[in-house]
Amino acid sequence: MIFRVFSRAALVSFACAAMLANAQDATFATKSLTPETALIAAKAALEQCRNDGYQVTVAVVDRAGLVQVLLRDRFAGAHTVDLAPNKAWTAVSFRMPTAALGLETQAGKAMSAIRSHPKVLAAGGGQVIEAGGSALGGIGVSGAPGGEADDVCAKAGVKAIADAIEF
Numbered sequence: 001m002i003f004r005v006f007s008r009a010a011l012v013s014f015a016c017a018a019m020l021a022n023a024q025d026a027t028f029a030t031k032s033l034t035p036e037t038a039l040i041a042a043k044a045a046l047e048q049c050r051n052d053g054y055q056v057t058v059a060v061v062d063r064a065g066l067v068q069v070l071l072r073d074r075f076a077g078a079h080t081v082d083l084a085p086n087k088a089w090t091a092v093s094f095r096m097p098t099a100a101l102g103l104e105t106q107a108g109k110a111m112s113a114i115r116s117h118p119k120v121l122a123a124g125g126g127q128v129i130e131a132g133g134s135a136l137g138g139i140g141v142s143g144a145p146g147g148e149a150d151d152v153c154a155k156a157g158v159k160a161i162a163d164a165i166e167f
Helices: 001-026 036-050 080-094 098-104 112-116 147-165
Strands: 057-062 067-072 128-129 134-142
Touching: 036 057, 036 067, 036 134, 036 147, 057 080, 057 147, 067 080, 080 098, 080 128, 080 134, 098 128, 098 147, 128 147, 134 147
Parallel strands: none
Antiparallel strands: 057 067, 057 134, 128 134
């Protein structure tokens, strides 16, 4: 009799443990940039471009690609206000720098059709912001002469917050 009660109690315990394990698998936690951290990255990127003699727009997006910060320097072209967020969105969406995506999506390559998406900007200037193996957001810069120069500024923005976001 005692054995049966113990067996039933053990079965109930195992069943409860299994249910808890399944419940834990049904949700997950994510890390996100604070607006203050996103602003630090954007300011650092803007400052780098200014020091290099360029007037640009910088956008920082969260892990979902939604704009957290947009900074446009005084003389940055009007087009840069659309391009910088698209570069940031592209970087975080594809989890790769936009210059690398540009190479992978050239005509004749397997991923070339991706360029037809209206927000994809497969040119230099977009960087993923990541830490601990997770993408936290993206940064996009537009307005310097060429994607390579935009990339220098975007990387400066990421570098400015690297110590703060490591986990």
